[in-house]
Amino acid sequence: MKQFKIGTSWIRGVVGNGLTAELVTDFACAYGTYVGGREVVLARDTRASSPMLGAAALAGLLSTGCDVADAGVCPTPAAQYLVRSRRAGGGIAVTGSHNAAGWNALKFIDEEGALLNSVRGEALLDLYHLGEHTKASWDRLGKRKEAAGYVDAYLADTVGRLSVAAIRAAKFRVAVDLVNGTAAVAIREFLGFLGCEPILINAEMDRDFAHDPAPNARNMRQLEALLGHIRADAGFAVNTDVDRVGIVTEKGVALSEESTFPLVADHVLAGGGAVAVTNLSTSMMVDRVAERHGARIVRTKIGEGNVIFRAINEDAVLAGEGSGGVALMPVSRAFDGFLTMALVLEAMAAGGRPISDLAGRLPAFLMKKGEIPCSPDRVYHVLEEFRGFYRCEEVDLTDGIRVTWPGHWIHVRASNTEPILRVIVEGEDPERVERDFADTLFRVNTVVHGKS
Amino acid sequence: MSRIASLKISVSGVRGIVGQSLTPQLVTAFAAAFGSYAGRGPVLVGSDTRPSRHMVMPAVAAGLMSTGAEVVDLGICPVPSIQYMVAKTRAFGGIAVTASHNPIEWNALKFIGPKGLFLNQYRAEEVLDIYHQGEFRRVRDGEVRSVRRERGAFAAHLEGILKHIDREAIARRGFRVMVDCVNGAGAVATPELLAALGCRATVMHTSVDEPFPHCPEPIAENLQELVRTAREAEVDIAFAQDADADRLAIVSAKRGAIGEEYTVALAVKQVLKRVKAPVVVNLSTTQLVEDIAAAAGVEVQRTKVGEINVTERLLAVNGAVGGEGTGGAIIPAIHPCRDSFAAMATVLQLLAEEERSLEEIIDGLPRYAIVKRKAACPPERVFRVLRRIEETLGDGAAVDRSDGVRLTWERKWLHVRSSNTEPIMRVVAEAPGEDEARRLADKALVELKRCAE
Numbered sequence: 001m002k003q004f005k006i007g008t009s010w011i012r013g014v015v016g017n018g019l020t021a022e023l024v025t026d027f028a029c030a031y032g033t034y035v036g037g038r039e040v041v042l043a044r045d046t047r048a049s050s051p052m053l054g055a056a057a058l059a060g061l062l063s064t065g066c067d068v069a070d071a072g073v074c075p076t077p078a079a080q081y082l083v084r085s086r087r088a089g090g091g092i093a094v095t096g097s098h099n100a101a102g103w104n105a106l107k108f109i110d111e112e113g114a115l116l117n118s119v120r121g122e123a124l125l126d127l128y129h130l131g132e133h134t135k136a137s138w139d140r141l142g143k144r145k146e147a148a149g150y151v152d153a154y155l156a157d158t159v160g161r162l163s164v165a166a167i168r169a170a171k172f173r174v175a176v177d178l179v180n181g182t183a184a185v186a187i188r189e190f191l192g193f194l195g196c197e198p199i200l201i202n203a204e205m206d207r208d209f210a211h212d213p214a215p216n217a218r219n220m221r222q223l224e225a226l227l228g229h230i231r232a233d234a235g236f237a238v239n240t241d242v243d244r245v246g247i248v249t250e251k252g253v254a255l256s257e258e259s260t261f262p263l264v265a266d267h268v269l270a271g272g273g274a275v276a277v278t279n280l281s282t283s284m285m286v287d288r289v290a291e292r293h294g295a296r297i298v299r300t301k302i303g304e305g306n307v308i309f310r311a312i313n314e315d316a317v318l319a320g321e322g323s324g325g326v327a328l329m330p331v332s333r334a335f336d337g338f339l340t341m342a343l344v345l346e347a348m349a350a351g352g353r354p355i356s357d358l359a360g361r362l363p364a365f366l367m368k369k370g371e372i373p374c375s376p377d378r379v380y381h382v383l384e385e386f387r388g389f390y391r392c393e394e395v396d397l398t399d400g401i402r403v404t405w406p407g408h409w410i411h412v413r414a415s416n417t418e419p420i421l422r423v424i425v426e427g428e429d430p431e432r433v434e435r436d437f438a439d440t441l442f443r444v445n446t447v448v449h450g451k452s
Numbered sequence: 453m454s455r456i457a458s459l460k461i462s463v464s465g466v467r468g469i470v471g472q473s474l475t476p477q478l479v480t481a482f483a484a485a486f487g488s489y490a491g492r493g494p495v496l497v498g499s500d501t502r503p504s505r506h507m508v509m510p511a512v513a514a515g516l517m518s519t520g521a522e523v524v525d526l527g528i529c530p531v532p533s534i535q536y537m538v539a540k541t542r543a544f545g546g547i548a549v550t551a552s553h554n555p556i557e558w559n560a561l562k563f564i565g566p567k568g569l570f571l572n573q574y575r576a577e578e579v580l581d582i583y584h585q586g587e588f589r590r591v592r593d594g595e596v597r598s599v600r601r602e603r604g605a606f607a608a609h610l611e612g613i614l615k616h617i618d619r620e621a622i623a624r625r626g627f628r629v630m631v632d633c634v635n636g637a638g639a640v641a642t643p644e645l646l647a648a649l650g651c652r653a654t655v656m657h658t659s660v661d662e663p664f665p666h667c668p669e670p671i672a673e674n675l676q677e678l679v680r681t682a683r684e685a686e687v688d689i690a691f692a693q694d695a696d697a698d699r700l701a702i703v704s705a706k707r708g709a710i711g712e713e714y715t716v717a718l719a720v721k722q723v724l725k726r727v728k729a730p731v732v733v734n735l736s737t738t739q740l741v742e743d744i745a746a747a748a749g750v751e752v753q754r755t756k757v758g759e760i761n762v763t764e765r766l767l768a769v770n771g772a773v774g775g776e777g778t779g780g781a782i783i784p785a786i787h788p789c790r791d792s793f794a795a796m797a798t799v800l801q802l803l804a805e806e807e808r809s810l811e812e813i814i815d816g817l818p819r820y821a822i823v824k825r826k827a828a829c830p831p832e833r834v835f836r837v838l839r840r841i842e843e844t845l846g847d848g849a850a851v852d853r854s855d856g857v858r859l860t861w862e863r864k865w866l867h868v869r870s871s872n873t874e875p876i877m878r879v880v881a882e883a884p885g886e887d888e889a890r891r892l893a894d895k896a897l898v899e900l901k902r903c904a905e
Binding site: 014015016017020021022024025026028029047048049051052053055056058059060062063096101102103104135136137138139140141142143144208 | 469470471472475476477479480481484502503504506507508510511513514515517518556557559588590591592593594595596597598599663
C-alpha cells in the first residue's frame with residue numbers, strides 16, 4: 001500500500017512509495033498558483049531525498065512565476081521567520097520533520113509565517129485538485145534567489161527578544177542532540193548568542209539519522225548517557241527541522257516529550273491572565289500549570305496549523321503540543337525549537353534553579369499511548385461505534401473522540417500519517433489509567449475487527 | 453490547434469513551449485522515464501542559455517534523482533561537449549536541455565545514450581514506452597544520490613578536438629575570425645577554442661544571461677548583423693552557431709552568408725585529404741559532397757534526416773566524415789556527433805593548408821543553389837502528399853522512399869519529408885541554377901498544399 005497523506009498544512013509520505021517528484025511538482029504548482037506569483041521561501045532538511053524533492057518544488061514554483069528565495073538546508077521555524085522578514089507570499093519546507101528515515105514531507109507556510117490553517121489548506125487542495133496551475137511564459141518565469149545568511153537576523157529577532165542578558169550571565173553548559181538534522185546550520189550561533197557552552201552530538205548534516213528523530217524519551221537515550229557522564233546544565237534533543245524539543249535534565253534523566261510545553265508554560269504564563277492553546281491529545285499537565293497562574297487553556301484539533309490559528313484568534317501568548325512543539329505567539333507563529341530551548345534556559349536563569357527542579361514542579365500524571373492498525377476506510381465507522389460506549393460523559397468530537405472526566409481523559413483518533421488509530425489515556429490515578437487503557441484498546445480492537 | 457502544435461514528443465526528445473506545453477510535470481516525468489531507463493547512471497545534464505533552463509534543469513534533476521540515478525550537472529554546456537563527456541567518462545547517458553535552433557519560448561529535452569550518441573529510434577521508443585506506462589523506478593529516501601557539479605566538460609572536449617587538429621598550421625596564419633554565439637551555449641566555449649588556435653578572434657553575443665539577439669537558427673536571414681560586421685572588419689572567415697552549438701554556418705566577408713550547406717562540404721573536403729573512407733550525409737544535404745567525395749575517390753551514403761541516423765551509419769561503415777546540410781558536420785575521429793567546434797577547427801585548418809582565401813576555395817567547387825521551404829500539413833495527409841509528389845514530379849528520377857520521398861536526377865534533386873520536430877513538411881530542392889531549384893521547390897509546394905488542404 002502507498003504511504004501518502006495530505007494534511008491541513010502538509011503532504012507527507014514515504015519517498016518512492018507515495019511521495020514522488022511528480023507529486024511534489026504538482027503541489028508546488030498549486031502552491032505557486034495559490035500565492036499568486038509572490039515570492040516563496042524554500043527550505044529543506046538533511047534527508048537524502050530532500051534535494052530531489054526541493055528541486056521538484058523549485059521547478060514547480062518557478063513555472064508559476066513565483067520567485068523562489070532558496071534558503072537551502074534550513075530549520076522550518078527559520079524558514080517561517082524568513083517568510084515574514086522578506087515579506088514573501090509564503091514558503092515551502094521540504095522536511096520529514098519528526099518522521100522516521102524513509103519519510104519526507106512538504107510543509108506549507110502562509111504569508112504570516114504560520115503553517116497553513118485548515119481554511120487555507122483547503123483552498124490549496126482545491127487548486128491542486130483543479131489542476132489548472134498558473135503557467136508563466138518563458139519571460140515571466142520566477143527567478144531563484146539565494147536566501148542564505150539569515151541566521152544572525154533570525155536569532156536576533158526571535159531568541160533576542162527574551163531575557164538574553166540573564167541567560168548569558170548564567171553561563172550554561174548545554175548539550176544538544178541534533179539527530180544530524182538542520183539544527184546544525186544555526187546551533188553554534190544560537191548557543192553562542194546565549195553565552196552557553198555547547199556540547200553537540202549527531203551534528204553532521206550529511207549522515208544518516210543516528211536514531212529516530214522524534215524527540216521522545218525513547219530517542220533520547222544517547223543524550224541521557226552523555227549527561228550521565230559529563231556535567232551539563234541541560235540536554236536538548238531536536239527533530240530534523242527543529243520544530244520540536246525534548247529535554248534531558250542535568251542529572252541525565254530524559255523527560256517525556258509531554259513535559260516540554262507545560263515546563264515552558266509554567267515560565268511564560270507566570271504573568272497571569274493569559275491564554276495558551278494546545279491540542280486535544282496533549283497532557284493535562286498544562287491545565288494544572290495554567291490553573292496555578294490563573295491562565296486559560298484552549299484545546300483544538302491536532303496539528304501545528306490548527307493550534308497556531310486558534311492561538312492567533314484567542315490572542316494567546318503561548319501555543320504548544322505534547323509532541324514537544326512550542327510557539328511564543330508575540331514573537332513568532334512557528335513551533336520553534338530554538339526559541340523553545342531559549343525559553344527553558346530563560347526559565348532556569350530566572351529562577352536560578354536546575355532543570356530537574358523545574359520538571360519536578362510539573363504535576364505527575366500517568367499517560368499511556370497506544371496504536372491500533374485500522375484501514376483508512378474503516379476509521380470513521382470505528383470511531384462512530386466506539387462513541388456508543390460513552391453516552392453520559394463529556395465527549396468532544398473535534399478530532400476523533402475525547403472523553404473527559406475530572407482528572408482523567410481518553411482520546412481515540414485517526415493518525416495523520418499512518419493507517420492507525422491512536423489511543424491515549426491520562427489521569428491522576430495510575431490504576432484507573434492502566435485499566436482504561438487496556439479496556440479502550442480492547443474495545444477499539446473489537447470494533448476494528450467487527451466483533452461486538 | 454496551437455496548443456497541440458506547441459508540444460512534440462518524438463524519438464528526437466520532447467519539445468514544447470514554456471508556459472503552454474513544456475511544464476515541470478512533463479519534464480520531471482520524462483526525466484524519471486529516462487532515469488528508469490538509465491539505472492544508476494551517471495546521467496550528465498547540461499543546458500543551453502534559454503532563461504527557462506532555471507526552471508527546466510531542477511525538474512530534470514528531480515526526475516532523475518527520484519529514480520536513484522546519479523546526476524552530474526554540467527551547467528550551461530554545448531550539446532557536443534555533453535556528448536563528448538558522456539563518452540569520455542563512460543557515463544550511462546545524458547540529457548541536454550535545449551531547443552537548439554528554435555525560438556526562445558521553446559525548450560526541449562534531448563536524450564543521449566551510452567558513448568555519447570543520441571538515442572536511436574529503438575532506444576528512444578523504449579524511453580517513450582516507459583514514459584507512457586508511467587511506472588518509473590522509485591528509490592527510497594536513503595538511495596537518492598546527491599547531484600555532482602562538473603564544469604570541465606568543454607575543456608575536455610577542446611583537448612579532444614585539438615588532438616586531431618594541426619594547431620601550429622592554423623596559428624601560423626593568425627586568421628582574423630568573427631563568431632556569432634547568439635548568446636548561446638557556444639559563448640562559454642568558442643573564445644577558448646579560437647584562442648587555442650591562435651586566431652585573432654572577435655566573438656559576439658556571448659552574454660549567456662541575455663536573450664537571443666536573433667532567432668538562433670544559423671540561416672542567412674538570421675545572420676544579417678554578422679554579415680555586416682564581418683564585411684566591415686574584413687575578416688578571413690566568420691561563423692555563426694546555434695543555441696546549443698551543434699550547428700555552424702559560415703559567413704564570408706565578401707560574399708555574405710554563403711549557406712549553411714558549406715559547413716559539411718568544407719569539412720568533408722578537409723577530412724578526405726587524409727582519410728579515404730566513405731562519407732555519410734542525410735538525404736537533404738547538398739550534392740556538393742558527392743562531387744568532393746568523387747574527387748577524393750570515396751563513396752557517399754545517404755541516410756534519413758536526424759543526427760543519430762547519420763552517426764550510426766558513419767560508425768557502421770567506418771566513415772571518415774559526414775553530417776547534415778543544416779550546418780551539422782560530424783567528424784567521427786573527434787566524436788561522432790554534430791559539433792560546431794570540431795567543424796570550426798577543421799574549416800580553419802582547410803584554410804590554413806590550402807593557402808587560398810575562403811572565397812577562392814568556394815569558387816573552386818561546383819556551384820549549386822539549394823532552396824528550402826516548409827508548409828503545415830495534417831499528419832493524416834502526409835502519405836497522400838508524398839504519393840502525389842512522386843506521381844506528378846517523379847519523371848525520370850531515381851526514387852528514395854526511406855525518409856519521405858527523394859527524387860534524384862542528374863545534378864538535381866528534390867526531398868519532401870515531414871519534420872521530426874515540428875508538425876510541418878519540409879521541401880528541399882537543389883539544382884545548378886537558382887531559378888531551377890526554386891521552380892522545383894515551388895512545384896512541390898503547390899502539390900503539397902493542394903493535397904494538404
